[in-house]
Amino acid sequence: MKQLFASFRRSFSARLSLWVVLFAALVFLVSLVYSSFVARRYVQKEAVLRASQVLENSVLRLANILEDVQLSADYLEWLVYRHLDEPDLMLEYSRNTVLGTPSLNGCSVSFEPDFFPGRHYFSAYSGYKDDVMQSVQEGSEDYQYFYLDWYLQPKLLNQPCWTEPYSDWESDDAADLQTEMQVSYCKPLTVADGRYIGCISLDISLKWLSETLSSVKPYPNSYSILVSRGGTFLVHPDPERLFYETIFTQGLLEPVSDQTILGKSMQAQETGMQSLTIGNERSYVFYTPVKTTGWSMAIVCPESDIFGGLDRFRWVVAGIGLLGLLLLFFTCFRVVGRSVKPLRELAVQAEDIASGHFDTALPEVTRSDELGTLSRSFAHMQTSLVSYMDELTRTTASRVRIEGELQIAREIQKGMVPRVFPPFPGRKDIDLFASIDPAKEVGGDLYDYFIQKDSLYFCIGDVSGKGIPASLFMAVARTLFRVLGQQQLPAADMARQINETLSEGNDQLMFVTMFIGIVNLKTGSLDFCNCGHNPPVIFPEKGRARFLDCKPNAAIGAVPGYVYEGESIASVKGTPLFLYTDGLNEAENRAQAQFGEDRLLSTLNSHPFDGAEAVVERMGRAVAAHVGDNERSDDMTMLCLAVS
């Protein structure tokens, strides 16, 4: 199953087909539910109409039967009253009444004990037994009819009435005590003073009644029920329940059942329809009272009968729909699969190209749809990619070469500035330390120093721009500083000569700011020339570090023929100097805040002078802390000198 889901996830055509089918299924389902709902309502209406008509007809039929019985009773009553003095005729009258009324099973004319002199028991009964008409005088010690309900009920009510179902029996047949169940229409017989003298009783076989009324049914499995005033089933298809159970029997064990609710409605002589569960089946029950009897008739229509056709239709439609959805899925799967086949091939080729096979051949595309456009775009992309990769290969090779050369240049540049500290191990009177940190592989900053006779020549500079041009310019400037230093020229002259040399043919208009100084190691005097460079910081013997006041002059190389003015300090012994390039005070952090001259001075003043190296390293740490992880954009060079 997991593999199936995985393949569904991987297959675009399967997923698209599935979505299409799901959507179609949703539309189909909604349509089916709605149509079923509407159809169900129509079928239900039809069922109500149909069942109501059948019920009405059945009740009418029953009413006709009962009316026949009542008319026969009226006629018999008239005969009895007319011939009260001829008791022997009663048997004939009862016989004729049964014969003349097809719905009757039996008839009796019964009198109070001893009403006729010498005849304690008198009940002239005629009725069918085994389809044979029999007429007998009933009543004996074992069959005292005047204690029975059919006799007592009209007597007590003093009006015609229908009895509850009962079974009568015959005294001469002990083996067949109980005969069939019946109901009787009884009329009291009274004389002029109102005294009760007996009754006539016309019996209907409930078996016959049940068969007669059950024959009409609106649906194959529907059935009629007729319940008496006391809830007894007078008509019911189940012989186990007919006569022996009432509609409330089930309620004796289950006090609130659907059947009990129905029974109460029927007993209350209501007309209506209820949907309830009978047995295990949901059914609609239509009921109406049978007037003058206290009975109620109902037709039970199982839902499976009413909605069976509809349900079958629904299943067929659902089956067709399901089949259609399956066909739709497979059709969709095939069509989409065929449509996206070029995409699959393209994907394979793209993977091939991605793995480095840029010359993979793409198939010829003749389609003019989106997939054709995509294929052509992909082919164009492949061509561009091949071209780009060639260019990239060349560029990369060139870059590697340049980077190698730059590395060599860096090493050369690093070799151009002295990097051995202490620089003059034999001289304890000179404490000098310097550092240079180019922003790129090669930089435009420089520093240098050397001793010529009794003088220490030193300089620091910053070439405009960066990279190779700046480094070349720096190399020339440093070389000139070295060469001119050998000639023992004053700092201003050195600056002038370097300027003249560098400015000549300086088409790129490059320049270098420099601070050139010469310390007489015997006297401690300092001759210096500031060529547009940041003024150095001086550490007075007493007091705080401060920028050295000096003339700015022009940067070297920018103005040909410029006359540089030198300056001097009588003695710098015990007064250390700190020189730097603008890469230090202009170092920026991520917030683009510069390190600044104030922070530079405060860093230098934060600690008493403790040696040139310590000062340079402390300053380096302060700058690094300020810059953080921001990328440096300029070279940074420092030089600290203390002469004692």
Add this chain to the structure above:
Amino acid sequence: MGGKRLLVILLQFLSLASGAQELEKFVFSPSSSPQAQFAGYYVALEMGFYREEGLDVTIVHPFATQSVVDKVLEGECQASVLPLSLAMRTVAEKLPLVNILQTSMNSATLIISRLGNDPRSLRGAKVAGFRAGFGQLAQSFAALEKLDYQWVYTSSSSAVNLFISGAVDATLARSYDEYYKILQSGLVDPEQGIYRFEDGEYNIQQDGVWVTRDYYDSHRKQADAFARASRRGWEWAVSNPKMALDVVMRYVKRDRVASNRTLQWLMLREVLRLQLDHESGLREFRLRPDMVQKADEMLLLSGRTGRHVTWEELVP
């Protein structure tokens, strides 16, 4: 087929197989048509308990309006089920009878009002009562309470039908029989308008098996054997009520009695409950002297009997 049922069939077979001995004919007449009221006797017959006691018992039910007392008096049966009050009246007026097995320890008699009011407030009301069988005690009660009921004597099933049709205001009923039939009509509230003799001072035990004194004196062995086997039948029914109900239903269906399994089940349950003595909580199967005395007083005071009947007269 369950194991118990198989056991029943096996026992029946064994009892038939061992029936080589001469069996004494014995006719037993319950007080009405087949129903669970007599479950113990059907069980004893079906299970062969009577045969084991050397009796060939035939159960003969009376007609609806036939008095079972008459059957005893006329010698149509050797034993019958009678309510205590009817037996005492018979002893007082007609013939000495002996109680060989008292099954009920309580009164099952009820009076049910059709309109739901207290039956003791229905003075002068038309009340259906049974001509055959029990009813003596209720008549005594009505007389003692000066209720002036107009008794409409009828049969059990007719009483129910008269009640349903509204021909009577109230009816006498037994808690295991007519009560459920009336409930089954859906016309009355099961808790209202009912007076239960069992709950008051008129709780007099009801069904018992009676034989004539003459028969008992001459056939003591058979009478005792019938009582023992019947008691076994009842005890088996207590232990196996569902199977006992199956037995009852066979008799009910055979005689096409207008009843159903639900009614018979409720009847069996109630009959077995009435067998428990209120004080001891046990099935004692004995006639209580105090109840005999109480019944005697009621019958005498209401004029139902002309003399005292003592407990000693009724027991073997």
